[in-house]
Amino acid sequence: MRAPVDKNNDLFLFPEGLPCTQAEQFRSECPPDKKTKVEDLFQFSRGRGDLHISIIAACLALFFFAMFFTQTGWDNRKLPDGVASYLAHQFGLIDLDGKITRFGRILKQSWVAPMFCLTVLVPTALWNLRASLKEHLWRKRFLLPTKASFEVAKYIEAFEFVIYFIAYTMLVPIFGYLLATVFLGVFLPWRLGYRGRVWVLRSFSCSVAVVIVFRTLLQIKTPVSIWLYDLMPTPLRGFLLTYF
Amino acid sequence: MDAFLLGLESLLQPAVLLAIVIGSVGGVVIGAVPGIGPAIAIAILLPATVFLDDLVSLVLLLGIYGSSMYGGAIPAILINTPGTPVNALTTYDGYAMTRRGAPSRALSLAYSASFFGGCFSIAAALIALFAFGPYLRDLGALFGQRDILMAAILGAVLLIAAHRKTMVIAAMLFGFGFLIAMIGRQTTRKIDRFTFDIEYLYSGFNLIVVIVGIFALSQALNLMVGKDDDPPEARISGGLFTGFKDLISHKLIAIISACYGTVMGIIPGVGEFVAQFFSYSTARAISKDPARFGHGSPEGLLASETSNNAVPAAAMIPLLALGVPGEALTAMMMVVFFDAGIKPGPDIFENNPDFLFSLFSALFLINVFVLITLLFSTRFIAKMIYIPNRFLGAMIMILSFVGVYSIRNSFADCIFAVIFGYIGFILRRLDWPLVPIVLGLVLGSIILERLTAGAGQIKTALDLINRPVSGTLFVVILMVMGFIIWTSIRNRRKHFQ
Amino acid sequence: MKKLAAIAAFSASTVLSGAMPALAEYPTTPVQFVVPWPPGDFEDILTRMIAAKMEEMTGVSASVVNKPGGGDGPFPGALEVLNGPADGSMVGSFVIGVPIVGPMIDIGIEEDSFTPVGIFLTYPFVLAASGDAPYSNMAELAAHAQDNDVVLGHFGAGLTPTKASFAAAKKMGFEFADDSAFDMLDCNTLSSGDADVINTTLALIEPCLGEINVLANIGSEPIAKLSGVQTLAAQSGINDLELWNGLFVKKGTPQEVIDKLDEVAAATMASTEAQALMAETGARVYWQDMAASKQRIETDRGKNAELGAILDN
Secondary structure (H helix, E strand, O other), X not given: OOOOOOOOOOOOOOOOOOOOOHHHOOOOOOOHHHOOOOHHHHOOOOOOOHHHHHHHHHHHHHHHHHHHHHHOOHHHOOOOOOHHHHHHHHOOOOOOOOOOOOHHHHXXXXXXXXXXXXXXXXXXXXXXXXXXXXXXXXXXXXXXOOOOHHHHHHHHHHHHHHHHHXXXXXXXXXXXXXXXXXXHHHHHHHHHOOOOHHXXXXXXXXXXXXXXXXXXXXXXXXXXXXXXXXXXXXXXXXXXXXXX | OHHHHHHHHHHOOHHHHHHHHHHHHHHHHHHHOOOOOHHHHHHHHHHHHHHOOHHHHHHHHHHHXXXXXXXXXXXXXXXXXXXXXXXXXXXXXHHHHHHOOOHHHHHHHHHHHXXXXXXXXXXXXXXXXXXXXXXXXXXXXXXXXXXXXXXXXXXXXXXXXXXXXXHHHXXXXXXXXXHHHHOEEEHHHOEEEOOOOOHHHHXXXXXXXXXXXXXXXXXXXXXXXXXXXXXXXXXXXXXXXXXHHHHHHOHHHHHHHXXXXXXXXXXXXXXXXXHHHHHHHHHHHHOOOHHHOOOOOHHHHHHHHHHHHHHHHHHHHHHXXXXXXXXXXXXXXXXXXXXXXOOOOOOHHHHOHHHHHHHHHHHHHHHHHHHHHHHHHHHHHHHHHHOOHHHHHHHXXXXXXXXXXXXXXXXXXXXXXHHHHHHHHHHHHHOOOOHHHHHHHHHHHHHHHHHHHHHHHOOOHHHHOOOHHHHHHHHHHHHHHHHHHHHHHHHHOOOOO | OOOHHHHHHHHHHHHHHOOOOOOOOOOOOXXXXXXXXXXXXXXXXXXXXHHHHHHHHHOOOEEEEXXXXXXXXXXXXXXXXXXXXXXXXXXXXXXXXXXXXXXXXXXXXXXXXXXXXXXXXXXXXXXXXXXXXXXXXXXXXXXXXXXXXXXXXXXXXXXXXXXXXXXXHHHOOOOOXXXXXXXXXXXXXXXXXXXXXXXXXXXXXXXHOOOOEEEEEEOOOOOOOOOOOOEHHXXXXXXXXXXXXXXXXXXXXXXXXXXXXXXXXXXXXXXXXXXXXXXXXXXXXXXXXXXXXHHHHHHHHHHHHHHHHHHHO
């Protein structure tokens, strides 16, 4: 069954309606998961690990809620006596006599903004947790896979690179920016699997280029007390500190 | 008029022109490489721009912002991978055209569409400045602290509303961003929030640390942990000038999409995605050939590319006029404004009119330069697509240190940047939106500052909204919140959110 | 501000000449002047002149970095200089509040944390109100404030001009209904109604000077530019504590650093541009060296304590 061909308008090279031959059955020019659809742009479905992170987020929100009472100046609050009647007066419901505290004086206190923030944060965190739980239970009910071990493995993998970055940060005041960057720049691609002379050369030149552009030319700030440079004689030390 | 000439004069300095060149070409390359986008590049370069002259750094960042979408179309069309997330819709029709053997037609159409969109919004912004500029000074008196407070809250609410299916998550992350903005101690104002008596936290978290962490470092981790794509070879042959004819034959759709892009850019919180989506849907609705959409329709390609390039110039308008940034990239550029001593707000037209003209003229020059470059060097730029992902991730990690340490000479900043990077990485893997955290931080600090400054004049609660501007904005906020609540109730009827 | 070409040329010439200056004389590394306020005001302009002069006189790059503290005034910027090295690579351009009010609030600044290099500027600080306010001097304000709400806008509650304003109010028998700390107080603040009376420097309200009422100026003498405006001290009976700005380095910085900075700054203040600034704007530009500055700081501590006493009673 051939699809109708419109010879006038189409630049037509790949007929879509032709039946596949046995040999071509599983070949795809465009892998299905990469084809974007307009409706997909706003699609959202909760992935694995979503429940775990939602739980952590909810715990964080509740932690800050608990800390609100001691860490935001709530204990030093200055509120007028009879908060309920004061608020009623503010919204024009009742009339009060006497000197009424200005609303601004209350708004300026340090706990007001955290209070508003928490009224947004805590309910949404809990609502999100509930939605995540519902999805999780639904998937379990229909015996769909729910294990998050792949995701957790990825998180641990990423953590390794976090350690490398922190190590790099600590190496800079010891070896100076140039050397530390070259170390990281050559080690990291090598660790990621880009071995061989060509790749090492590429990594080296890229890291040196970064140092030259940002440190030598743009003079961004790097630590001023570097152990290695301090071992150098003074004129060289000044030069290295300024340009590398 | 002399403001215009003065603006042009400051533009025609060698350093600024060099910045235009580097920004445009760099922006195209950054957009073209699928692992990195303008957010990452701007996040990394932002601290470094402190060491450059003001107009130079702004033009550099704008160049990256404005030209990344040109570059992002290249892999979208050639290998069905959007170079930046906002080019997602371009893959739909662009790649279909490539499969039919006409990649150069698709590319030239994308370039001309982007150029048209960019110029349209720049022209609209300049006309608005000319027309409304002199009145802005009088309007300035209408915009006090309480009004900007309401504008910031409106921006926040619109941002949350724009995440249609992930509103709750966006709201929660916005809350976290706001929380981060609040941490700090100001003894002279007797403010102490969540510092737990830790000295590092007294001055709070710096915006750039969070931005570099959440955008750049998270992507670096994401790339390094993922795998390298193996993009198929893309061949481009033929001239790249045929697209202009297509643009002219579909003028109406081009103009409509450009309008969408401009309007959506002005509204804070909305951005390129929604602009593209609406213009694509409208184009499909009014097209004479709707069945071809998704299979190589030039109108579809035109619609998506025009609208997403019309957004950058328009997104500068709420930032310049009110000082309230509408999305993450313009929020980052706000930092450069402050460093330059330019206070965005209603009196910017009075205080720095030449700067405004320089800005938009620079944007125009950037668009022109990018178009010319691309028409002659697409083949070369297309080669950049093949940089392996994980190597890219490693380079991003190295570049991130550059910026973070410079800010306050603090190692703790670097550690926190990578912590935020890890958090951002987890969010990316879960497909949760990242922008609300950053905008929570930015809009949150604006809200805090304006609340304390405006509190003096607030005698009763009604004083917050009894000014003309803040009253209107408050009504709009209520309307948007009503919309949010209505949509979430509607969504609850489905199985999961 | 840096020019890429200049840096490239300088580095090229250094590498090519192969020789570095053999003297370990200050300055050898780039110098940063920290101004803890947003850019644009007098201290910013003058510090930039000092930095330019330093580049000219020593060839080392000198730059000005603005570190506004938001609602916290100059203190975060001051703390940064305090936490920096004591070798003259970070020099602070601070107002009177830093050495005098700083030790009184618990943020880590002590009376001797900073050594003054010199004082160079007295701000034309004023109390201003919008043009259609029904008062044009302090006495009228006092009368008006008895029955109406007047809101004061200032740069921070602990700062000297703020305290002077409150002390004056108390002495004259009225009270501000409320007050707010702002990051920036300019014409827009008055015209948009964010505050009824603001405490700011002349530079920031320069564009609308003709349309607003200046109630008083905070200082020891009236400002020539503003005719008919008397000092706050004369109108209210408080002492004439002035707001000045000076260069400071961290305690323990070598004397040669201070001497070099003294030389550069004195030359800057004597230059025609600095003097022209003085003539145009009403600010007082001069140079008081380290000894004179130390003396003045001590006197001002006393005056500040007096103001504090008024407020506490």
